[in-house]
Amino acid sequence: MAKTLQDFIQQTQQDDTKNDFFQLETERVLEVNLDGEVWSKMGAMISYTGGIRFERERVLEHGLGKMFKKAFTGEGTSLMKATGNGRLYLADQGKKITIFDLQNDKLCVNGNDLLAFESSIDWDIKLMRKMAGIMSGGLFNVALSGYGKVAITTHFEPLTLVVKPGETIYTDPHATVAWSGNLTPEFKTDVSFRTLIGRGSGESIQMAFSGEGFVIVQPFEEVYHAHTEG
Template structure:
């Protein structure tokens, strides 16, 4: 049989149940949700589904509103959708690598553009990085996820996790920062001496400084966001 036959293609690419639970990594860049109830996902991330599933896109929230559950979040137009029903739901985001985290009464902060899906048992809240509003075009929002349940995040290529220990802070580029542990509160700083190395419109390099005890996840890619016109 030819290795390029249709039957061989099906053998290599056909969906296979792995019995991993609610979230399954069908491939490194595709998340399968074995839905029986409800899940939150990034709006526009659905690529296929079967069964009876209803999708609801939530409206924009007011920036001054502060409560645990908000109907949507925005980071240059990014928002959440709620999928309700029973069936198989397949999610992906621009071919980015998907990582599933099983939180056990833990907290993680995720860049608003890198949150793909999470269980309804997760408490989430929007955090606006007000200090850099106007200083850079994107990365202004992150989502604080807390509780017990599955959270799926995305990254361009393989993520790298850096340990942060007392006395040894970690400095990152905001556009390459994917997530960080709940106990860390990043500070923003600028480095004018680096302006010749970065094509920033502001002429400065904006950095995130993580100090304390925890970890920060970065990707080998600068994700640039644009304000919708």
């Protein structure tokens, strides 16, 4: 059924009445009510109002250790800092957005699925070296801890799997979005799966989570692109 332009504008226009620092403008657009600074994935800005300036993460901004890690992890970790006062709208290829309010919690997020986080949060890049030959763009995650808002993205609706003592949960790395920071995934190779999975790598890698915590997966297998230096 066709809509008048006025109907369409009324149904889709931004909501100026809400003022949380992070809020969902729609389930696929994050609104940041900025008064200070925020970190986001490079290229995630779709619109803004007010006096906001953007800068790419400088090489030494987070110390030598993170610079060396960035050299291994490629472009996927590039962050953008937005500073100032105004409204900032972020999105990532139409993926569904989920906001968490960390209260001295620890969360590990696949580097490709991290959309934005408050500058009050501590973060570090964790390399998953065993994955290097299998999924070149997805061998890192970002460990977040402390207090503040974090926004992650998923293809479609996320599913949270509860990890219980004595019961290991296995996931496809391409579908694994985040997990509780107290868990350390192991990697299991299953050559017998190769004809079923068809990754082209000759073997199937699975992530194995044991202990007590949770894992967030998405009903979609993310395709990572290898990063190569020129």
